[in-house]
Amino acid sequence: MxxxxxxxxxxxxxxxxxxxxxxxxxxxxxxxxxxxxxxxxxxxxxxxxxxxxxxxxxxIRVTQEGGSTGGKQGTLSSTDVTWEPPxxxxxxxxxxxxxxxxxxxxxxxxxxxxxxxxxxxxxxxxxxxxxxxxxxxxxxxxxxxxxxxxxxxxxxxxxxxxxxxxxxxxxxxxxxxxxxxxxxxxxxNAPTAETLADYAYDKVKVPDTKVELKPEAKSTVNLPTWVWLDKGTFKDVKVRAELPNTDLWAETTAKPVALHLDPGTEDAEVFPASGDCEINDDGSIGTPYIKGSADKTPPCGIRYLHATDGTPYQLSAGITWQITWQGSNGTGGDLPDGTFETTQDMNVQEIQSINR
Structure with missing residues (x-):
């Protein structure tokens, strides 16, 4: 029962x-x-x-203290499937x-x-x-x-x-x-600063993760597709939560640490092999494609091994966000990483040679 x-x-x-x-x-x-x-x-x-x-x-009063406030945004999914706010x-x-x-x-x-x-x-x-x-x-x-x-x-x-x-x-x-x-x-179940940090986790809004590709419209079998994001696209997001008529508060900060690529098919290779492209010191991800680099291996990218047949592959790009918090009375700590993914169509053509 x-x-x-x-x-x-x-x-x-x-x-x-x-x-x-x-x-x-x-x-x-x-x-x-x-x-x-x-x-x-x-x-x-x-x-x-x-x-x-x-x-x-x-x-609970929630304010966003930092990060992007415009454009398409979404909420994080915890990488720890067993974790949830109180x-x-x-x-x-x-x-x-x-x-x-x-x-x-x-x-x-x-x-x-x-x-x-x-x-x-x-x-x-x-x-x-x-x-x-x-x-x-x-x-x-x-x-x-x-x-x-x-x-x-x-x-x-x-x-x-x-x-x-x-x-x-x-x-x-x-x-x-x-x-x-x-x-x-x-x-x-009395509230604590960590209660507010967990509450704020659910309120973190992060930007869309549509990535830049080269080639843009179609990838080619056996040739790498370069993937990158320009610097400044992703910034730390900080959300503050306060419980009125108490001294309790917490600030939860989401820091972007990696881009994970899923090509949408097993017939592909990703670079690096883990599919996790680290964020550079300047906030960019990967390296923009430069003319003449068609045959080179990108630091962040994909090589498709089979062409699409009318139905594009669904390329998934997900940012991993490292979550920390600090709160009233000197409290603080870590929360499970969060992810936010978007997908975009990837058409792959069968051409043996191509000039780029």
């Missing part, structure tokens, strides 16, 4: 044992039994109304004053955890104003959370709530809770 199925089964059992209101997967005591609904997964976006709690979307973490959401305003006006419909929403003022005022307990499923168990008196007005701090990058993650389901200002909560 999957975790979702086990959770649904547990909800069903609880529904028979107590009078609770389930709204998007969250329970609250003292609500009419007849208003129960099945658990649901709200979409990861919300409207402008009551935005403070209308959706479990991250408040599926969820907690963030400060509202002050006591903001929570009071939200709870006591309008429909008071909003999320109290990434997968659970409360609808109606009574749910919010009972727990955050009148001190009544709230119930929610966390890590497959029904958990009781103590209520608050008058929204903690007069205290300096924030109510924190989980954010799920991956909507299949249920590891940050604690009902929105209080934390004093200047402190990071001591809970599983």
């Amino acid at each position: 999957t975790s979702s199925a086990r959770r649904a089964a547990g909800w069903g059992a609880t529904m028979g044992a107590a009078a609770v209101l389930w709204t998007g997967g969250t329970a609250h005591a003292d609500a009419p039994t007849g208003d129960t609904t099945a658990p649901s997964t709200p979409p990861p976006s919300g409207g402008a109304n009551n935005q403070e709690v209308s959706a479990a979307v991250s408040r 599926p969820c973490w907690y963030e400060p959401v509202m002050t006591p004053e903001q929570l009071k305003k939200f709870s006591e006006s309008g429909d008071a419909l909003g999320q109290v955890s990434p997968h659970a929403s409360w609808g109606g003022q009574k749910l919010w005022t009972d727990h955050y104003r009148d001190g009544k307990d709230a119930y929610n499923y966390e890590d497959e168990s029904l958990v009781t959370r103590k209520g608050y008196k008058n929204y903690n007005l007069g205290k300096d701090g924030y109510f924190w709530r989980g954010v799920a990058r991956d909507q299949d993650s249920y590891d940050c389901e604690r009902v929105m809770f209080w934390q004093d200002a200047g402190e990071i909560p001591e809970v599983p």
Whole structure:
């Protein structure tokens, strides 16, 4: 049985044992039994109304500090297929004053955890104003959370709530809770500078990798095709991520280190044999073709051994980016390399001799 199925089964059992209101997967005591609904997964976006709690979307601020900002761009794919950013973490959401305003006006419909929403003022005022307990499923168990008196007005701090990058993650389901200002909560999946570095990894935008070729239109069987990129095409890309109302920040830097060529067919040779063309000190890759070099072996290139027959080969060119990060409190380290690939048509003709 999957975790979702086990959770649904547990909800069903609880529904028979107590009078609770389930709204998007969250329970609250003292609500009419007849208003129960099945658990649901709200979409990861919300409207402008009551935005403070209308959706479990991250408040992390991201800015690009360096690198290309124009032209066609894309996101990186990690070379480590087992690595991925944290599926969820907690963030400060509202002050006591903001929570009071939200709870006591309008429909008071909003999320109290990434997968659970409360609808109606009574749910919010009972727990955050009148001190009544709230119930929610966390890590497959029904958990009781103590209520608050008058929204903690007069205290300096924030109510924190989980954010799920991956909507299949249920590891940050604690009902929105209080934390004093200047402190990071001591809970599983609390944010760290590395959390922000990982988050920024997903936001790195790198330029397209279409390469220069000689010959341009068609390659010729058994003659090398030179591949290069001019200097300045690829620069370090730096992305900064900051979590508001905390001192947490991180800068993730992507540095281009190699171009990998895949000719799109086994009937070809690549130069160098690994297919990895290193980036030169000036930021260029390979060497531009010079007239009279047709029979020479390029430092970066391809030799096709068979002609195409109406269907071009798909030449793949991928830049490898070395990823490092530094963050608050002197933290930092390495993250898995990233790659970004593009493909372009390669037509190959069968001519025994050619002048170039």
